[in-house]
Amino acid sequence: MFWRLLWESFARQRRRKLLAGTAIFLGVTAVTAMLGLATTIGNRIHLELAVYGANIVVLPKADTLEVTVGEQTLRPTTGNATLHESDLTKLRTIFWANNITGVSPELRTPLEVLAEGRGKTEIEALGLWFDHPLQAAGTPSLVTGARALHPSWKLQGRWPADKLAGKLDPESKDALSVETAVGSRLAARLNLHVGDTLLTAVPFPDADPPFVPLNLTLRVVGIVSAEDATDNTVLLPLALVQQIANTPDAVSRVEISATTKPEDAFARRDPDTLKPKDRDVWYCRPYANSIAYQIREAIPGAQAEQVRQVEQAEGTILGRISGLMWLISAAALLAAAVAVSAAMATAVLERRAEIGLMRSLGASKARVAALFYAEAGLLAVVAGTFGYVAGSVLAVLLTAKIFGGGVMLTHAFLPVLLPVVLAVALLVALAGSTPSIRGALRLDPNVVLRASA
Amino acid sequence: MPVQQAAPLLNTLRGSSTISLPRMLLRSLRHRRARSFSALAALTVSALVATALLTLYADLNAKLHHEFRSFGANVVLTASATPGGTDPAAPAPGSQLDDPATLARIRSAAGSDVLAVPIAYAVATTDRGTPVVVAGIDFAAAEALDSWWKVDRWPTSPDTALLGTRAAGFIANEKAVTLTYAGKPLTLRGGGRLRTGGDEDARVYMPLASFVRWTGVPASVVELQIPGGAARVDAAVDALRQNFPDLRVQPVRALVAGESRIVDRTHALLFGAMALISLTVAVSVLATLSASVLERRRDFALMKALGASQAQMLLHFLLEALLIATAGVVLGYILGSAVAWAIGLENFGTATLPRLSLLPVVLLLNVLIAAAAALLPARALRGLQPAALLKGE
Numbered sequence A: 001m002f003w004r005l006l007w008e009s010f011a012r013q014r015r016r017k018l019l020a021g022t023a024i025f026l027g028v029t030a031v032t033a034m035l036g037l038a039t040t041i042g043n044r045i046h047l048e049l050a051v052y053g054a055n056i057v058v059l060p061k062a063d064t065l066e067v068t069v070g071e072q073t074l075r076p077t078t079g080n081a082t083l084h085e086s087d088l089t090k091l092r093t094i095f096w097a098n099n100i101t102g103v104s105p106e107l108r109t110p111l112e113v114l115a116e117g118r119g120k121t122e123i124e125a126l127g128l129w130f131d132h133p134l135q136a137a138g139t140p141s142l143v144t145g146a147r148a149l150h151p152s153w154k155l156q157g158r159w160p161a162d163k164l165a166g167k168l169d170p171e172s173k174d175a176l177s178v179e180t181a182v183g184s185r186l187a188a189r190l191n192l193h194v195g196d197t198l199l200t201a202v203p204f205p206d207a208d209p210p211f212v213p214l215n216l217t218l219r220v221v222g223i224v225s226a227e228d229a230t231d232n233t234v235l236l237p238l239a240l241v242q243q244i245a246n247t248p249d250a251v252s253r254v255e256i257s258a259t260t261k262p263e264d265a266f267a268r269r270d271p272d273t274l275k276p277k278d279r280d281v282w283y284c285r286p287y288a289n290s291i292a293y294q295i296r297e298a299i300p301g302a303q304a305e306q307v308r309q310v311e312q313a314e315g316t317i318l319g320r321i322s323g324l325m326w327l328i329s330a331a332a333l334l335a336a337a338v339a340v341s342a343a344m345a346t347a348v349l350e351r352r353a354e355i356g357l358m359r360s361l362g363a364s365k366a367r368v369a370a371l372f373y374a375e376a377g378l379l380a381v382v383a384g385t386f387g388y389v390a391g392s393v394l395a396v397l398l399t400a401k402i403f404g405g406g407v408m409l410t411h412a413f414l415p416v417l418l419p420v421v422l423a424v425a426l427l428v429a430l431a432g433s434t435p436s437i438r439g440a441l442r443l444d445p446n447v448v449l450r451a452s453a
Numbered sequence B: 001m002p003v004q005q006a007a008p009l010l011n012t013l014r015g016s017s018t019i020s021l022p023r024m025l026l027r028s029l030r031h032r033r034a035r036s037f038s039a040l041a042a043l044t045v046s047a048l049v050a051t052a053l054l055t056l057y058a059d060l061n062a063k064l065h066h067e068f069r070s071f072g073a074n075v076v077l078t079a080s081a082t083p084g085g086t087d088p089a090a091p092a093p094g095s096q097l098d099d100p101a102t103l104a105r106i107r108s109a110a111g112s113d114v115l116a117v118p119i120a121y122a123v124a125t126t127d128r129g130t131p132v133v134v135a136g137i138d139f140a141a142a143e144a145l146d147s148w149w150k151v152d153r154w155p156t157s158p159d160t161a162l163l164g165t166r167a168a169g170f171i172a173n174e175k176a177v178t179l180t181y182a183g184k185p186l187t188l189r190g191g192g193r194l195r196t197g198g199d200e201d202a203r204v205y206m207p208l209a210s211f212v213r214w215t216g217v218p219a220s221v222v223e224l225q226i227p228g229g230a231a232r233v234d235a236a237v238d239a240l241r242q243n244f245p246d247l248r249v250q251p252v253r254a255l256v257a258g259e260s261r262i263v264d265r266t267h268a269l270l271f272g273a274m275a276l277i278s279l280t281v282a283v284s285v286l287a288t289l290s291a292s293v294l295e296r297r298r299d300f301a302l303m304k305a306l307g308a309s310q311a312q313m314l315l316h317f318l319l320e321a322l323l324i325a326t327a328g329v330v331l332g333y334i335l336g337s338a339v340a341w342a343i344g345l346e347n348f349g350t351a352t353l354p355r356l357s358l359l360p361v362v363l364l365l366n367v368l369i370a371a372a373a374a375l376l377p378a379r380a381l382r383g384l385q386p387a388a389l390l391k392g393e
Helices: A003-011 A015-052 A085-094 A184-190 A238-244 A278-283 A290-296 A308-349 A350-358 A363-402 A417-442 A443-449 B002-018 B021-031 B033-071 B101-110 B137-147 B207-213 B231-243 B251-296 B297-305 B309-349 B354-376 B378-382 B384-393
Strands: A056-060 A067-070 A072-075 A099-117 A119-128 A132-134 A141-144 A154-157 A176-183 A197-200 A214-227 A233-237 A253-257 A301-305 B075-077 B115-125 B130-139 B160-164 B176-181 B183-196 B202-205 B219-226 B247-251
Touching: A003 A015, A015 A099, A015 A363, A015 A417, A015 B251, A056 A067, A056 A290, A072 A278, A085 A099, A085 A132, A085 B075, A099 A141, A099 A233, A099 B033, A099 B384, A141 B033, A154 B137, A176 A308, A184 A214, A214 A233, A233 A278, A253 A290, A278 A363, A290 A301, A301 A363, A308 B033, A308 B309, A308 B378, A350 A417, A350 A443, A363 A417, A363 B247, A363 B251, B021 B033, B021 B309, B033 B251, B033 B309, B033 B354, B075 B231, B101 B231, B115 B137, B130 B137, B130 B176, B130 B207, B137 B202, B137 B384, B183 B207, B219 B231, B219 B384, B231 B247, B231 B251, B247 B251, B251 B354, B297 B309, B297 B384, B309 B354
Parallel strands: A119 A233, A176 A214, B130 B202, B160 B183
Antiparallel strands: A056 A253, A056 A301, A067 A072, A099 A119, A099 A197, A099 A253, A132 A141, A154 A214, A176 A233, A197 A214, B075 B219, B075 B247, B115 B130, B115 B176, B115 B219, B160 B202, B176 B183
């Protein structure tokens, strides 16, 4: 009898059920979408903030200081210690390896070039990865480099290839042809355009150790505008600059972009003074400090530091924006709850006559209440499930619309959210119907039936 | 039958007084208190949500731009007009960037709310003979501009230096830091370490006035923090370039562009959220209200039987809905402003003030919802046969 009543109630009052169901559906959709947005917003904003460049920088433990003010190196550093390029694969094996989204090593060396109409000119060559695969055994490959780390660089033309066509051979008569990108200010000074070539057939007379004569043809394939010191350099593949400088495997500085957890008081603790248990917790949280610490452990002779200007400000802004989203999600939840409660209350109110009839036919109060609660619960679960699906899809569409990038429906559904939103929908539907059900049950069936006859 | 039933009712109404619209409205609202209350709650929530979100949305620009100030300077003024010159630390002749008059001119060009911090640089040698960049800066200004600098304690006395964490490795005596510039030694008190992860780590910072007295080198760089978006920064850069043709004015492009992008995207995000939540609440409210109108078919039939025209009855429902909607707006606006205020205070540390200009918008939204809720069921009511309904068929 109970089940038949339940079934009939849905079958006969489709329109009313649809109204209440729509309210629940929309409420759950909004809440799911907001929660979905709030949980994924961190990664999205991190990617947006990537324009500010690396948040961790790795330097060799130096025996001299670099003497740089703004864009100008006041005195070139000599005899500097370097890191090993081959050690960088170890970045893929540290605890937070998957949080490292970009790696860009660099090496600088002076270089004399022959530019048309200007004779010999000494310039600075900056060796970089452009799109370089970084892979340790058994880990997925990460294609990264300066391009990924500096999305704000403007490029006219294209980036040079990382791979060299051959080895720099001092014995060879034929010049090795290499692609290069030139900094915008240097290009203006030397009157270079995309498609031009630069020759380096000049030995360094006073170099120590003596350099082999270089025989290179640099083909300009791109002009880079970075609006910093990079604009005064030629950008070459790192492997070539290592050969030019005669320092195989050397890099002087590595920029790293990593997804981090905003710094809190615990993050600022010195891990070496923590108790072993706390130290493990510290180590296993993606703070910029702990990632830097792990990099120091992995790469011998490295000094890894968070770039505080980027990291601190990113942390603040990330915290503010995701905080805002969470608070708005909470507001959405509250609003949806009140709206759904009101809809449920109305749905019960208009069925007072039915309650009166059931009561006069001998149904106990508990039984009537059970029927109405079962209806509300069923409605909440069904409409809530649809709402969860719609909300998840909506969150992905909204993210794709706002932040760009493709729509990845496979990542849309956060399974954790389903029980949460269903529980909320159930709670709200049941709580929303309670006052009306109680009110309707308190009335004398006779009065109700007469009033509505 | 229905007419006979209705007649006594009509007489009682006549007996007490004449039927007037306000009376009927008031009675109808009071009589069904539970329903009126649930309609009021629904419309209050819709007004609350609209007010809170619109208030936050209107204030978001200012709030976010404020947060972006933690990135530091977004425009750099450099005295050396020719990059790569022989001695870049030496300023161009005639430009005294730390001169109060120059700073005043910069402020008048870029705006009075601009933070301008002059910095002087020189290369000195440490007590270990290592060359090191020494920078002269006003520490109070640096503290305001460079909030990311990690400093144990900011020095206050004129003879205290702040040692970059890497520079400190090249200084033997950190308590009494002896630096030599052009043969002139100077001993400063070590005032703790500076840690930034950037170029600053390799420098020694000291108060600007003492720096100039010691080296005779005036400030060559002014770092500016211009609040506001890209348009404001661009305008300020243009103004500065016109006023100081011999200086290089360079916006920190990554900062300016990134800020605009993120502010825009957050705006879009909030807008999406706002549309979604408003729609949800609007539809729920609509469902609630139109259900309660539908449910009153009997009243409707009675009024029709008593001779009311379709238009009169619609007017009645409409007025009733509008009355509740207006009450909802008053409550919702107050509550919504409070919610926005609390969210602003909680999340951004500064309260979001209520905006009276939003009141008409919220009122219009709510009235539209209420009117739609009252008029939507009208079609269903038109085909109603009063006699049949009142008889209970």
